[in-house]
Amino acid sequence: MSKLKNYLPTVLKGSAVLGTVAAAAYFYRKDDTQKQHSILRNFPLIGRIRYMTEQIGPELRQYLFENNNEGTPFSRKEFEDVVKAGKYKERLIGFGSERDFNEAGYYIRNSMFPNLREELRIDNSQKINTKVYEVDEEGLLTRKEKREDRQIEPYFLRDEDAVIIGGETCRNPFKLKGLVGQSAMSYGALGENAITALSRGLGLAGGTWMNTGEGGLSKYHLSGNPDIMMQIGPGLFGVRTPGGEFFWEEFKKKSEIEQVKAFEIKLAQGAKIRGGHIEGQKVTEEIAQIRLVEPGQTINSPNRFYEFRNFNELFEFVERMRDVGGKPIGIKIVVGDLDALEEMTKTMRDTGKGPDFITVDGGEGGTGATYQELADAVGLPIMSALPLVDEMLKKYGVRNRVKLIASGKLTSPDKVAVALAMGADLVNIARGFMISVGCIMAEICHTNHCPAGVATTDSKLQEGLVIEEKQYRVANYVISLREGLFNLAAAAGIDTPTKFERKHIVHKDEWGRVSPVRDITLTPEKVEKLRNKEKVEK
Amino acid sequence: MRVLVIGTEDMTGEHVVKQLADRHHSPVALVGAENKVEEMVKLGAGDVVSLESRDFSSAFSGCEAVIYLSSASPRTGEGKPILVDHQTVIDSVEAAKKHGVKRFVLMNTMRAKEMESLDSGTNDVKYHSEELLRQEKLTYTVIRTSMPVDKPGIGKVEAGPSIVHDKGEIPKEDIASVLVKALDTEEVFNKTFHVTSGEILIDEALQRL
Numbered sequence: 001m002s003k004l005k006n007y008l009p010t011v012l013k014g015s016a017v018l019g020t021v022a023a024a025a026y027f028y029r030k031d032d033t034q035k036q037h038s039i040l041r042n043f044p045l046i047g048r049i050r051y052m053t054e055q056i057g058p059e060l061r062q063y064l065f066e067n068n069n070e071g072t073p074f075s076r077k078e079f080e081d082v083v084k085a086g087k088y089k090e091r092l093i094g095f096g097s098e099r100d101f102n103e104a105g106y107y108i109r110n111s112m113f114p115n116l117r118e119e120l121r122i123d124n125s126q127k128i129n130t131k132v133y134e135v136d137e138e139g140l141l142t143r144k145e146k147r148e149d150r151q152i153e154p155y156f157l158r159d160e161d162a163v164i165i166g167g168e169t170c171r172n173p174f175k176l177k178g179l180v181g182q183s184a185m186s187y188g189a190l191g192e193n194a195i196t197a198l199s200r201g202l203g204l205a206g207g208t209w210m211n212t213g214e215g216g217l218s219k220y221h222l223s224g225n226p227d228i229m230m231q232i233g234p235g236l237f238g239v240r241t242p243g244g245e246f247f248w249e250e251f252k253k254k255s256e257i258e259q260v261k262a263f264e265i266k267l268a269q270g271a272k273i274r275g276g277h278i279e280g281q282k283v284t285e286e287i288a289q290i291r292l293v294e295p296g297q298t299i300n301s302p303n304r305f306y307e308f309r310n311f312n313e314l315f316e317f318v319e320r321m322r323d324v325g326g327k328p329i330g331i332k333i334v335v336g337d338l339d340a341l342e343e344m345t346k347t348m349r350d351t352g353k354g355p356d357f358i359t360v361d362g363g364e365g366g367t368g369a370t371y372q373e374l375a376d377a378v379g380l381p382i383m384s385a386l387p388l389v390d391e392m393l394k395k396y397g398v399r400n401r402v403k404l405i406a407s408g409k410l411t412s413p414d415k416v417a418v419a420l421a422m423g424a425d426l427v428n429i430a431r432g433f434m435i436s437v438g439c440i441m442a443e444i445c446h447t448n449h450c451p452a453g454v455a456t457t458d459s460k461l462q463e464g465l466v467i468e469e470k471q472y473r474v475a476n477y478v479i480s481l482r483e484g485l486f487n488l489a490a491a492a493g494i495d496t497p498t499k500f501e502r503k504h505i506v507h508k509d510e511w512g513r514v515s516p517v518r519d520i521t522l523t524p525e526k527v528e529k530l531r532n533k534e535k536v537e538k
Numbered sequence: 539m540r541v542l543v544i545g546t547e548d549m550t551g552e553h554v555v556k557q558l559a560d561r562h563h564s565p566v567a568l569v570g571a572e573n574k575v576e577e578m579v580k581l582g583a584g585d586v587v588s589l590e591s592r593d594f595s596s597a598f599s600g601c602e603a604v605i606y607l608s609s610a611s612p613r614t615g616e617g618k619p620i621l622v623d624h625q626t627v628i629d630s631v632e633a634a635k636k637h638g639v640k641r642f643v644l645m646n647t648m649r650a651k652e653m654e655s656l657d658s659g660t661n662d663v664k665y666h667s668e669e670l671l672r673q674e675k676l677t678y679t680v681i682r683t684s685m686p687v688d689k690p691g692i693g694k695v696e697a698g699p700s701i702v703h704d705k706g707e708i709p710k711e712d713i714a715s716v717l718v719k720a721l722d723t724e725e726v727f728n729k730t731f732h733v734t735s736g737e738i739l740i741d742e743a744l745q746r747l
Contacts, residue, residue, distance in 0.1 A: 118547075118571050125556075125580035127549065127711075129690040149689045151549070151711065158576060 058443055073364070073409065079435060081412050085480040086436040086473030089132045089152065091413075104510045106383070106418045106517070109503070111493025120486055121496040123156040123177065128204060128479065131472040147469075155482035156207045161496045163425055165262060165403050166328030166356035174227070174261040174328050176426065178207030179497060180416060180481050183407050183428035184231045184269070184332070186215025188278065188287050189445070190434075193465040194454045197437045200224030200467065201474020208478050211428065214266055214301075216290040217254060224471070228259045231332070233266040235301030237291035246307055248324060250292065255325030262328040262357070263321060265305075265314075268379070269332060269361050282448070282457070311347040315354055322356075330357035330405070333389075334379035341392050349396040356401075359428060360389050362408020382408030383422060387502075387517075390423025411435075413484025417492075420485075420500040422517070429481075436477040437470045540564045541721065542597055542639070544630060545607030546578060550645075550686055553714030554605055555581045561718060568597050595633040603641035604634050605717050608667070627667035631674055642676045643720050644668065645713065647683055653704045653732050668730065679720045680730040686710045696736025697743040708735040715740050 024045060031037075031044035039047040053060065062076060077098055084090055099105075129151055137144040156177040157163070165174040182202060187195050195218065202210050203224030210226045212218070214233030221228060232239055239254060241247045254260055278287075280298040288295035308314040318329045335341055348354035362382025379385070386406050393399040406424035410416050411432035419427050431439070438452040445455040453465035485497040492504045502517045509515070541558055545551045546567045558565035559582025566585040567578040578586045587597040598604070608627055627644065634642055646668065671678045684704055691711030696703075716733055720726045723744045731747055738746075 119573055121573070123577060123580065125552070125577045127552075151688050151690045151709070153549075 058441070062441070074411070074431065074435075074441060078411055079441065082432050082435040082477060086477040087133050088135070089130075089150070089476040089480055091480060091484060102510060104508060106421075106505050106507055108414065108417060108421075108488055108492055109506055110491045114493055115490040115495050117490065119495055120490055121158045121161055122153075122486055123158045124153040126154055126156070126206070127151050128154050128206070128475065130204065130475050130479075132476060152476075152479060153483075154206060154479060155486055157496060157498065161498050163403060163498065165330075166322075168401070169356055170322060170328050171326035172261075176207065176209070176227075178205075178478070178482050179420065179425075179485065180427050180429060180478055181209035181229070181405075182211060182433050183430035184211040184213040184264070184266070185430055185434070186213030187218040187220055187290065188215045188282065188457065189213065190455055191450075191453060191457045191462045191465070192218075192220045193462045193467055194434070194437050194470075195220040196223050197465065197467045197470035198224075198433055198474055199226055200471035201436075202226035202478065204471065205475040205478045207482070209261065211264065215287075216292070217257075217260065218290045222257075222259055225259060227261045228257075229262045229264050229330075230254060230260050231264045231266050233301060234303065234305045235291075235299065236305075237293070237301075240292050242292075242294075244306075247292070251321065252324050255327050260327065262330060263325065264330045264332050264357075264359060265318070265321075265355075266332045267305075267314075268334040284457075311344050312351065315347065315351055318355055319353055328356035330359060330403075331355045332359040332361060334361050334363060335385035335388055336363075336379045338388065341389065345392045345396040345398060348393075348398045348401070354398065354401060357403040357405055357426075358389065359405040359407065360385050360424075361428075362386075362406070364408045382406055382410070382419065386419060386422045386424055413481050413488055416481060417485055417488045417497065417500055418505055420497060421502055421505040423502075425498075432477065433474060436473045438465055539602045539721070540566060540584070540600055541603045541605060542566045542568060542601040543583075543605050543607075544568045544626070545645075546574070548607065548686075548710070549688060550710040550713050551607050552577075552581055553691075553711050554607070554717055555583050557714050557718045558605075559583070563718075563721075566597065566601060568594075594629065595636065598630075598633045598637040598639055601637065601639050603643070603721055604630060604639055605643045605645075605721065606630055607645045607717070608647070624667045628670055631667075631671050631676070634676060635674055640677055641721065642671060642674075643679045643681065643717055644671055645681045645683060645717055647686060648732065653682070653684055653701045653734065672728075672730075677727050679726045679728070681713075681716060681720060682730070682732045683713050683716075684708050684732075684734040686713055691715060692735065693740055694735070694737055695733050695740055695743050696738060697731055697733040697747060699731055701732045701734050705735045708733065712740065716744070719744055 027048070028044045031040040031047065034040060037047070039050060129149065131147050132150045133145045134148050135143060135145045157179070163176040163179065165176070167173045182198060199210060199221055200223060202208050203226040208226065209229050210221060211229045212221050212231050214231050214235060214237055216238030217228065217230050236244070236246055239247050239251045255263070278299045280296050283293060283295055283297060283299065285295050293299055308317050314331070321329045360382065362385055363379030364381050386404070390399070390404060393402065403425040404423060405426045405428050406419040407428035407430065409431070410419050410427050410429060416427045434454055437454055439454045440452050442451050444450060448456050448458060450456040450461060453462040456462065489495065489497045489499065492500070494500065494504070505517050506514050507517055541563050543551060543554050543558070543565055546555060546569055555565045555567050555578060564584040565582065566587060567583040568587050568589070569575060569578060570589050572588045572590045575586045575588055606627060608624070631642065668680050671680065685707045687707045687709055689709040691709045693712065693715065695708065695712055695716060712735065719740055725745050725747050729747060736743070
């Protein structure tokens, strides 16, 4: 026994060394003989370091090498802003901004006489019970923090400032007491834990909405009782007949669900201007039931609806949907073709028909799995697309008939405010909400292997995402955005964020020149007209 | 009962208005600015008196009781120069007397060491207003609370002439419940006591006093 005791350390050490050598030899030989990678053939074993670091590059860069303003699609700072708002409900900073002030960008024009807080038109008559983290002690390697109950103010819009969609056209208009909602994210793309946490958080916060994405309305979307916008894509998931046609009866049934407040027809989205694709193995019983498709079968949705080919037909379809459902109908578009945009607005004017809201998705948008070439080059970014749509609608005198919802990386109050000033009535956020439920931007949404358990239906990975904890972060994040909007409104000298206009922002270019944000589509004749008008007024 | 609520700028005051309405009283909210009127109505205020348009004293007319939250009077709070305005307490007592208001519930926020007994630091200005209230022929209740915090109410408190194990805080929603329930709980008439977050249901805690 004592002998064994004496030899044991040596044996252990020996086997550790031998084991390592054996493993090295095994991998050396494997690398040397494989035919796939030339680097590994030439540099067996050592070459593996290259592949490993390449794979964890995004994380390494994010944590070690990039400064706080670098990094795409969201910089470290943008990411942290969302996380902190959700976790601590805190947006105060010390020692100044980290924004790169040399870069071109939009700025809010502050009033010399801002509004006092008590002059703002806020409705805080309701209170919301949530939970936030309080930091007790922060050391170099440790942070002592605990979660505490907190009663917070919701920062709703006043009733008369509330945005009403379909007020003139629908039996059941949709009234919104807040300007920020969750953009389309399907169950299937996101797991049930993420969708449930979002639903509960948004339901708790109130004054916001949840877009189901084209993957149909699931019980997870409904679980937290938020207001729902149901999206319908060309695949018609959730409202299709077995043959793949629009199923009016099912649509009527969906529209009778009280939580469903509006429908959105997705003509395009920033991430993928193409039809969706789901592998048969991902089409579980449950997903099949929600989407009204056959389980186990691969689905390719068409990249355009069969139901309509032009604006006239689309608007007829919208009319019929509104008639059957009684709720507002919107369309989601990506702006690239200005002639088509003009044709759309012209058709709206000529026929007197059209959607109740238009969701303008910036080309930069996209949680969805998509092709690189489509994500990078198709469609204009939101800050260019939005004013174009706004102006086009005004040009044809139909602006008052629709509400504009903007989306595309608008994750903080200042970005939302700029979008509102550029012509948006409401703002959709997708990735900000993903971050609030734990996304770490691993950028592998398309693989079903999301390490944070957000963009995955893998039950093992989803165990990491605790619904009870994340729901409060969602609520805190959206409320904090609303509070931030009121702060900015006060600074701009207006009493509610619904009053943001172009005149409240300026654009500063990279050489420091400041210009007001005017109409982008001003024609020379129009400029001439305006000049004449000014002369007359003088 | 028609109850005037003074100090509605803070969350505690908003809870008081709401709870009064829930218990079928008719709350009258005193506000500093016209802009607050709408919110008060939404909370359930039967009447809102804005100091922008009406005189302070006139708010008392027709009221049977006053709940005064001195941590936030219409002359204090955000953008106002004084933290706790004791002159307004004194003015309120005067106005209550003048308009024949019979019941007066006063809330004062205490520092931690003040919570230990009722007779500490008698030269504090805080106590002068309390003293004045006691001398008048009103049915008074003076409620001294530990630090009000923005947490959801738990419905349980500890109340008494002295608090030995002060938790150091009390949710605003619970303060509001104590104030509203004290209004018609005879056990607390003409009494001064401390209250902090605790383990006893509010109704019971008040009846034990």
